[in-house]
Amino acid sequence: MSSLLVTGAAELVTWDPERPVLVDAALVVEDGRVAWTGAATEAPAADEVLDVDGAAVLPGFVDAHSHLVFAGDRAGEFEARASGRRYTAGGIRTTVAATRAASDADLAATVDRLLAEMRRQGTTTVEIKSGYGLTVDDEERALRIARGRTEETTFLGAHVVPDGTDPAAYVDLVTGPMLGACAPYARWIDAFCEDGAFDADAARAVLVAGRDAGLGMRLHANQLGPGPGVRLACELGAAAVDHCTYLSDADVDALAGSDTVAGLLPGVEFSTHHPYPHARRLIDAGVRVALATDCNPGSSYTSSMPLCIALAVREMGMTPLEALHAATCGGAGSLRRDDVGHLRVGARADLCVLDAPSYVHLAYRPGVPLVARTLVAGA
Ligand code: NIG
Ligand code: FE
Numbered sequence: 292m293s294s295l296l297v298t299g300a301a302e303l304v305t306w307d308p309e310r311p312v313l314v315d316a317a318l319v320v321e322d323g324r325v326a327w328t329g330a331a332t333e334a335p336a337a338d339e340v341l342d343v344d345g346a347a348v349l350p351g352f353v354d355a356h357s358h359l360v361f362a363g364d365r366a367g368e369f370e371a372r373a374s375g376r377r378y379t380a381g382g383i384r385t386t387v388a389a390t391r392a393a394s395d396a397d398l399a400a401t402v403d404r405l406l407a408e409m410r411r412q413g414t415t416t417v418e419i420k421s422g423y424g425l426t427v428d429d430e431e432r433a434l435r436i437a438r439g440r441t442e443e444t445t446f447l448g449a450h451v452v453p454d455g456t457d458p459a460a461y462v463d464l465v466t467g468p469m470l471g472a473c474a475p476y477a478r479w480i481d482a483f484c485e486d487g488a489f490d491a492d493a494a495r496a497v498l499v500a501g502r503d504a505g506l507g508m509r510l511h512a513n514q515l516g517p518g519p520g521v522r523l524a525c526e527l528g529a530a531a532v533d534h535c536t537y538l539s540d541a542d543v544d545a546l547a548g549s550d551t552v553a554g555l556l557p558g559v560e561f562s563t564h565h566p567y568p569h570a571r572r573l574i575d576a577g578v579r580v581a582l583a584t585d586c587n588p589g590s591s592y593t594s595s596m597p598l599c600i601a602l603a604v605r606e607m608g609m610t611p612l613e614a615l616h617a618a619t620c621g622g623a624g625s626l627r628r629d630d631v632g633h634l635r636v637g638a639r640a641d642l643c644v645l646d647a648p649s650y651v652h653l654a655y656r657p658g659v660p661l662v663a664r665t666l667v668a669g670a
Contacts (some may be wrong), residue, residue, distance in 0.1 A: 294318040295669055296337035297641075301648040302347040303328060304635035306620050308622045312650075316497055318348065320640040323668035328634060339536065340492070343644050347652070351415025351641035351665060352596035353622025353632045355443070356533050356554050358403045360433040363389030364588045365491050367492045380515070382486035382589045383451045386602045390423040390433075405586060406440060413643035413662040416622065416631045418583075420449030427469045434476035443626055446473040447507060449482035449489050449497040462493045466500035479530075480506040482609075491519040501557035507627065513537045514559065514590075525549035531581065531625040536560065546578040550623040555617070557602035558591035568637060569619075571608030578633035582614060583620035585609035595662060597653045600645060604654035611651045620629040640669035 303316035316488060317334035319327040324383040328334060328408045343419070352507050368382055374628075377477065396517075402419070405484045409417060409445050419441050421433035429447050437444045448465040480501025488511075494656035499509045502635050512520020514534035524532035525545040533554030546553050553573055561565045573580050585591040593599075596618050623632025630639050646663040 293339065293573050294323050294326070295339045295341060295426045296334055297341045297343060297348060297642070298331045298334055299342040299344050299346070299542065300331070300348040301345045301651060303634070304347070304615065305350045305635050306350065306616070306649055308374045313336055318634060318642075320351055320669035323640055323670070325636050325640050327636065343480055347561050347645040347647055347649050348664065349413070349643050349645065349650055350448050350619040350632055351643050351667065352413050352625065352660070353416040353620050353628070354409060354583050354586075354596055355418045355531065355581050355622040355625040356556060356585050357417055358420045358422055358447070358587035359405045359420060360419065360431035360436055361386050361390050361588055362393035362397060362401065364592065368561045368589065369592070372562070374461050374649050376558055376648060378515070378565075379591060380451055380483065380485060384536055386423045386485070387425055387453065391426070392428050395432065395436065398433070402436060402440060405594050409586075409651050410665050411662065412597055412660070413665055414594075414596050415667050416626070416628070417642035418443035418445060418479070418626060420445040420447040421473065422450035425450065425453045427464070430469055431472040434473050435603060436571075438476040442478065443480045443481035444477050445468065446470065446477040446501065446506065447481040448473065449481070449494065451483065451488050459495070462489075465497055470500055470504055474501075474504045474506060477506055480489055481511065483511040484517055484523065485511065486520060489545070491523050494520065495527070496531065502527075509533065512634050513542065515565070525551045529642050533583070533585070534559065534568070535573070536565055538572075540570070543572060543578065545667060546573065547576045552579045552581050552621065554583050554625055555603065556583055556585035556591060557599050557606065557607060558584050558586070558593040559629050561593075561602060562591050567602065567606040569608065570613075573612060574609070575646060579621065580617045580646070581625040582617040583622060583625075601654045601657040605657075611654050614654065615650050640666060642666050644652055
């Protein structure tokens with residue numbers, strides 16, 4: 292068993308409840324796990340030493356919401372929004388057509404390219420959804436490709452109703468044969484509960500069918516306007532409900548009284564010109580929040596958790612420390628993981644070393660590539 296000492300950290304964020312941020316600190320990795328943290332002057336010897344020379348060392352980002360299995364892009368739609376065109380769920384069908392026409396190798400290459408982008412920006416755990424296939428074979432293919440690359444895979448057959456299909460018949464397909472084919476490759480089930488996608492009854496049917504097949508539940512809700520999705524997710528005990536852009540007081544109360552994590556995706560509001568979600572209101576009410584990219588070609592074509600942190604601080608009322616927490620621990624909570632998102636003893640040694648002395652620089656220096664190095668399980 293070889294050990295690695297990471298030392299010289301001006302700041303080391305562990306999320307230990309007693310002392311979440313250590314200064315002049317070090318960390319020891321053994322067998323891919325954090326074995327020790329503390330003052331650099333008290334660090335034990337190890338086989339190898341990495342001196343980060345005054346940098347900040349953070350838990351790797353946990354991006355708990357992405358749609359990486361797709362083909363083509365929708366830059367034209369993005370450009371039109373700058374001239375006032377509205378974002379609608381209907382654009383998803385454009386990507387469905389391109390994705391169905393693509394080869395397995397092309398889809399896999401896109402996923403690998405985006406995962407490499409994410410890694411360079413400090414992300415060490417990624418959730419990947421299907422949802423651009425919308426046939427039994429195309430959804431199964433998307434999940435097979437995702438499963439080869441992450442354990443956090445999500446079956447999103449209920450993304451939109453494909454053109455020319457009866458909505459009720461499509462829900463029967465998703466909850467029947469499509470779920471049967473996809474469940475072996477998925478950890479989670481998801482649905483898009485929104486006008487133009489699935490109503491609350493359909494979303495409930497999809498989530499319950501997934502739960503009965505052994506999958507954990509997550510939901511897209513309240514992205515484009517107010518709606519019943521957030522309360523539905525809380526009532527069902529879903530692990531996460533993502534977007535949460537348009538919330539009533541009843542929605543906030545439901546979240547505060549539940550274990551459901553609210554996933555906030557500011558890349559979407561950046562790209563779609565909707566107002567940013569009100570993170571301050573959620574945190575003050577006691578809601579657990581996560582930040583994620585929602586990386587997809589329609590509503591948020593960014594792979595950058597540092598961008599999401601900067602937007603959360605500037606536009607959503609979060610402090611830099613809250614935003615970092617939401618991008619690490621919050622994402623882990625959304626995925627019901629306790630081995631990632633923090634650097635307490637026993638955690639998987641997933642960490643990122645900044646080219647800066649403090650986590651504050653992630654928001655303070657927006658758009659600057661500040662991640663100098665990313666380690667996954669200590670490697
Ligand atoms: O999370 N909201 C639904 N799905 C994606 C957008 C997909 C698309 O526009 O292609 C999202 O924003
Ligand atoms: Fe999404």
